[in-house]
Amino acid sequence: MKFLPFPSFSGLSRKIYTAFLLTTIVPSAVVGIIGGYLSLQALQQETLRNLSQEVTIRTQGLSRFFDQLSAQLLTMASTVAMDDFFAVASTGDRNAKRAAADRLQREYASLARFSRYVYQIRLLDHTGQEVVRVDRRPEGVIVVPQEALQHKGDRYYFREAFALQPGQLYVSPLDLNIEFGKVEKPERPVIRVSTPVTDARGKKAGVLVINLHADLLLDQVQQMADARKGTAFLLDMSGHYMSRTPGGSPAAFAMEPVEQLARLVPESIGRTLIEGRDTPGQTDGWIVAQSSIDFARRELPENPHGKWRLALAFPERELLFATVNLGVIYAALLAALLVTAVAGFLLSRRLLKPIEALAVETSAIASGDFTRRVAVRGNDEIAALGEKFNMMAARLQAAAREGTAYQERLESEVRERTFDLEREHASLEAVIEHTADGIFSVDADGRLRLINAAGSQLLGTQYATGKPLEFFWPQWPEIAADAYLGAVRCDLQLPDRVLSLAVTPTTDGFIVVARDVSQERRFLDEKRMLDRQMFQMEKLTTLGELAMGLAHEIGNPLAGMKAVAQAMQYEEDVPEGLMEALKRMEHEIDRLSGFLRSFHGFAAPQQLHAEACSLREVLDDVLFWVRKDAASKGIVIEQNELHTLPALWADANQLKQTLLNLVINAVHAMQQGGTLSIHARAEGGRALVTVCDTGAGIPPDAIPHIFEPFFTTRSEGSGLGLAIVRKIAEQHGARISVESATGHGTCFTLDWPLFGHTHA
Numbered sequence: 172m173k174f175l176p177f178p179s180f181s182g183l184s185r186k187i188y189t190a191f192l193l194t195t196i197v198p199s200a201v202v203g204i205i206g207g208y209l210s211l212q213a214l215q216q217e218t219l220r221n222l223s224q225e226v227t228i229r230t231q232g233l234s235r236f237f238d239q240l241s242a243q244l245l246t247m248a249s250t251v252a253m254d255d256f257f258a259v260a261s262t263g264d265r266n267a268k269r270a271a272a273d274r275l276q277r278e279y280a281s282l283a284r285f286s287r288y289v290y291q292i293r294l295l296d297h298t299g300q301e302v303v304r305v306d307r308r309p310e311g312v313i314v315v316p317q318e319a320l321q322h323k324g325d326r327y328y329f330r331e332a333f334a335l336q337p338g339q340l341y342v343s344p345l346d347l348n349i350e351f352g353k354v355e356k357p358e359r360p361v362i363r364v365s366t367p368v369t370d371a372r373g374k375k376a377g378v379l380v381i382n383l384h385a386d387l388l389l390d391q392v393q394q395m396a397d398a399r400k401g402t403a404f405l406l407d408m409s410g411h412y413m414s415r416t417p418g419g420s421p422a423a424f425a426m427e428p429v430e431q432l433a434r435l436v437p438e439s440i441g442r443t444l445i446e447g448r449d450t451p452g453q454t455d456g457w458i459v460a461q462s463s464i465d466f467a468r469r470e471l472p473e474n475p476h477g478k479w480r481l482a483l484a485f486p487e488r489e490l491l492f493a494t495v496n497l498g499v500i501y502a503a504l505l506a507a508l509l510v511t512a513v514a515g516f517l518l519s520r521r522l523l524k525p526i527e528a529l530a531v532e533t534s535a536i537a538s539g540d541f542t543r544r545v546a547v548r549g550n551d552e553i554a555a556l557g558e559k560f561n562m563m564a565a566r567l568q569a570a571a572r573e574g575t576a577y578q579e580r581l582e583s584e585v586r587e588r589t590f591d592l593e594r595e596h597a598s599l600e601a602v603i604e605h606t607a608d609g610i611f612s613v614d615a616d617g618r619l620r621l622i623n624a625a626g627s628q629l630l631g632t633q634y635a636t637g638k639p640l641e642f643f644w645p646q647w648p649e650i651a652a653d654a655y656l657g658a659v660r661c662d663l664q665l666p667d668r669v670l671s672l673a674v675t676p677t678t679d680g681f682i683v684v685a686r687d688v689s690q691e692r693r694f695l696d697e698k699r700m701l702d703r704q705m706f707q708m709e710k711l712t713t714l715g716e717l718a719m720g721l722a723h724e725i726g727n728p729l730a731g732m733k734a735v736a737q738a739m740q741y742e743e744d745v746p747e748g749l750m751e752a753l754k755r756m757e758h759e760i761d762r763l764s765g766f767l768r769s770f771h772g773f774a775a776p777q778q779l780h781a782e783a784c785s786l787r788e789v790l791d792d793v794l795f796w797v798r799k800d801a802a803s804k805g806i807v808i809e810q811n812e813l814h815t816l817p818a819l820w821a822d823a824n825q826l827k828q829t830l831l832n833l834v835i836n837a838v839h840a841m842q843q844g845g846t847l848s849i850h851a852r853a854e855g856g857r858a859l860v861t862v863c864d865t866g867a868g869i870p871p872d873a874i875p876h877i878f879e880p881f882f883t884t885r886s887e888g889s890g891l892g893l894a895i896v897r898k899i900a901e902q903h904g905a906r907i908s909v910e911s912a913t914g915h916g917t918c919f920t921l922d923w924p925l926f927g928h929t930h931a
Contacts, residue, residue, distance in 0.1 A: 222460035222483045225399055229391050230481050234465035236288075240364060240381065241340055243282060248337075248368045248379045252278060253294075256303075257370035257377075260296075272303050276314045279305040283312045290348070290361055291382035294368070297333070297375065299324025321351060332365040332378045341365045342479075344409035345385055345426055360385035391481065393419060401485035402435060404444060404461075408479055412444070436484055444482050458485045529560060541568035609685040613640055617647060620680070629670065629685055640683075650674060654681055662688070725763075733760045755795065762824045779902050783818035783926040784826055786851055786860065793830045797838055805844030816851050818926040819858055825899045826923075832892040833862040833919050839885065840866030840917060856928035863918035869911040877909065 247253070256271035279292040283305050294303040301320035306313045323329050326349070332341035343363035348355045365380040388405055396403035396415040406412045411426040414435060432441035440457050461482035528545055535543040544561045603610050609626030613619060617639050627633045630643045641647045644663060653659050654674040663670040668689040675682045736757045740750060794808065801808055819826065837847050845865035852859055869877065869884065876882045880894040900907045904924055911917040 218485060219458050219460065222399060222401070222458060222485060223462075225395055226460045226462045226481050226483050229395065230462040230464050233388070233391065233481075236387070237364075237464065240286075240383075244340065244364060244366055244379060244381055245338065247278065247282070248366050250278070253368055253379075254371050256294075257368075260302075260376075261370070275303045276305060279303065280312045280314060283307045288384050288387045289381060290359065290384050291380070293323075293380045293382075294377060295323055295329060295380065296377040298322075299326070299329045299333075299378075302377070328363045328365060328380070329378055332380070333367055333375065335367055337367050337369050337373075337375065339366065342408065344407050344411060345388065345405075345413075348382065360389070362388070388479075389413075389415075395481070395483050399483055399485065401483050404480075404482040404484070406444060406480045406482065440484060444480075459483070529557070532560070532564075536564055536567065541571055607686075609683075611640070611683040611685065612680065613651075613683060614680040617641055617651060626685065629687060651681065662692075729760055729764055733757055736760065755792070758792070759796070762827055779825075780822050781820050781903065782823075784821040784823045786816055786819055786826075786858065787813040789823060789827045790830060790849065792827060793834055796831070797834050801838050801847060804838065804842060806838060806841050806847055807845075808847045808849070810849040811851065813851055816858065817853055820924045820926045820928070821903055822899075825902070829896050829899050829921070830860075830862070832896050836892065837862055837864035837866065837917070840864050840868075842866075845916070853925060856925055858921075858923045858925055860921040860923060861918055862921075863916060865916040868913040868915055869909070869917055870913060871911075874909060874911060878907075 252271065252274040256268070256275055259267040259271050262268075275294060279294075283289045283292055284307075287307075289307055291307070292305045293301050296302050300322050301315075304315040304320055306315060328341065328343045335341055341364070343365075345360055345362055348359040348361045362383045362385060363380055364383065365378050367375045368377050368379050370376040392403045392405045392413070393415045395401075396419065397417050400417050403415045404412055405414075406429065407426070410429055412429050412432065413426050429441070429445045432444060435441075436444075436457065440459055443459055444461065459482065461480050463478040463480050465478070532543045532545045541564055544564060545557050603623050606623065607625055609629040610621075610623045611619060611626050612621035619635050619638055619640055622630070622635055627635060635643070639647075644650075644665070646663060650659060650661060650663070650672065651674070653661075654676050658676070659672070659674045661672055661674075663672050663685075668687055669692045671686045671688045673684040736753050739745065740753050740757075745753075790810070790813065798808065834847070834849070841847070841864055848861070848863040850861050850863075873882075873884055877884075878893050878897045897907055900921065900923075906922040908920045908922075909917065910920075
């Protein structure tokens with residue numbers, strides 16, 4: 172066998188071989204270094220994301236738990252049972268107080284059974300003495316008897332919670348439960364959530380406290396440490412912390428000042444944990460993620476230490492162990508490079524000269540000369556490569572000719588298509604510009620990108636492009652939030668007009684079509700107003716017919732009653748008290764007759780006999796008839812001194828009917844007792860008379876209708892009393908208004924003209 176001479180390793184051969192090695196080894200090394208760096212960065216980012224997700228999910232779960240607990244605590248602090256307890260506690264009735272306490276115990280026991288983290292529920296009075304207490308023990312829920320209740324007035328959580336306003340929450344630090352002045356054994360770390368409670372008068376009467384097992388937080392901290400193999404932290408609002416490491420004891424409990432964090436982590440990490448920044452980060456070779464627990468923040472007072480937080484810290488050096496396998500990959504890559512270098516050296520001996528010829532012809536073809544060909548003789552692979560190179564050159568030459576022809580056809584089609592698109596664009600632009608509806612293109616940030624002429628008119632300016640749509644329509648953020656879920660049709664109420672909007676979401680914003688429908692809405696409102704007026708007229712007509720019938724049927728019996736009352740006054744030996752009652756009875760019969768005449772006014776207006784009228788005298792007659800009924804229901808009547816009030820311009824009988832209706836309604840509203848307050852003062856030629864009660868109040872949806880005939884909220888009411896009151900007030904040029912809060916009472920105000928002043 173004959174071998175080719177071994178060429179010298181110099182010149183072009185050395186350059187090709189050196190270039191071959193460089194183009195193989197250097198990129199491989201760079202790729203390996205970049206791959207290792209990116210792998211480490213990816214591990215860091217993935218670890219950071221996992222830590223942040225772990226902390227966020229757990230804090231969100233705890234936040235939801237505390238949000239539900241806070242809502243339950245505030246609800247329990249304002250229940251009827253709570254009001255009843257403090258109401259009977261002030262009476263000194265032990266049996267009633269015991270019954271009210273039993274109701275609270277049942278409520279607290281029910282909550283304790285369904286929440287495994289509740290340890291104790293307690294109600295403390297204003298001195299700190301426990302009055303109701305329910306404990307959750309391993310054997311079940313236990314109601315603590317009266318003799319075992321303790322005094323907690325010296326405990327910090329009672330003092331700080333009692334100092335808050337009603338409706339605010341207090342969350343204590345995490346510490347050990349104290350029973351009878353000593354730490355409970357076995358030790359039970361707890362969190363106390365409490366709020367002040369008030370009596371029926373709104374005065375703070377005590378504190379409602381729920382003790383939670385600290386396992387709620389400690390288990391979460393230990394689980395984070397075990398799951399992520401890092402150090403988990405719990406920081407409370409009092410400036411203390413605790414930490415857990417993988418495999419630690421979940422039963423161990425010790426809260427330490429945050430200043431001692433430097434023993435576990437670098438100073439910068441400790442500062443990050445103390446400052447409470449929720450964003451995850453990397454510093455000083457550590458990866459840290461933390462998140463705050465939301466203890467119903469809107470009800471919590473300001474705290475200088477911020478919120479409760481969970482944190483998870485992980486040293487970056489732990490990630491280096493995950494990259495050890497990259498060394499094996501690099502060793503295999505180096506071996507492959509050595510084999511490649513040897514093979515390249517051997518191939519370079521034969522391929523050098525034919526490749527040089529191919530390089531020359533390739534350069535010519537690369538410059539655009541597709542007529543060049545290479546002449547390589549032989550029957551080996553190099554010769555086959557030469558033949559394929561020539562075939563490639565021929566095909567490139569033919570493809571170049573075809574490419575030139577195709578480019579010419581493509582340019583012609585592009586010109587034609589561009590012309591069609593420009594024509595369609597012009598037509599669409601004309602339609603948009605001249606349509607009567609306003610059309611807007613809004614980007615995802617709410618800024619106007621495109622607006623037609625009608626849209627400019629709706630906005631009142633031609634220079635709206637680039638401005639936030641919220642500048643013109645303040646309601647736009649809420650509309651856009653709804654439109655993200657799908658197309659929205661809605662009305663937009665502006666100070667001077669009403670717009671009908673159709674909002675369609677796009678990939679990068681919204682398309683809004685707006686139309687001014689102010690006139691349409693005004694026509695509809697006017698039509699509805701006319702319909703209501705027609706209906707009211709029909710009701711008043713029916714009421715007038717009913718009034719005439721009632722006046723006729725009641726008038727005769729009243730005349731007989733008056734005759735009897737007058738006859739009895741002439742009898743001998745009539746007691747002085749009875750004589751006074753008979754006179755008042757005769758006067759009331761006259762007033763009732765006058766009332767029937769005013770009631771008849773719904774059918775035909777009555778002539779007003781107004782004169783100087785003493786409110787004090789009228790009110791004395793009114794209270795004479797209701798005082799006994801009020802006393803039987805435990806109602807206290809309060810009124811200010813009226814002898815200094817100037818005379819009112821009024822028909823005395825009609826004024827008495829007005830006040831009697833209001834006072835009787837107030838007495839009926841306080842079936843369980845309360846306070847009836849009647850006050851009056853002069854102001855600017857008019858008298859302001861208020862009749863207030865502490866009854867059940869009027870539902871908000873009923874207030875607009877209470878002065879309508881036949882509308883009533885009482886099953887035994889006729890619905891005419893307040894309608895007559897408003898009728899009498901309007902005849903006197905007076906005004907009547909009402910304010911009511913459900914569960915807190917109702918207050919009617921009469922704005923009545925004084926005698927000698929022009930009434931309107």
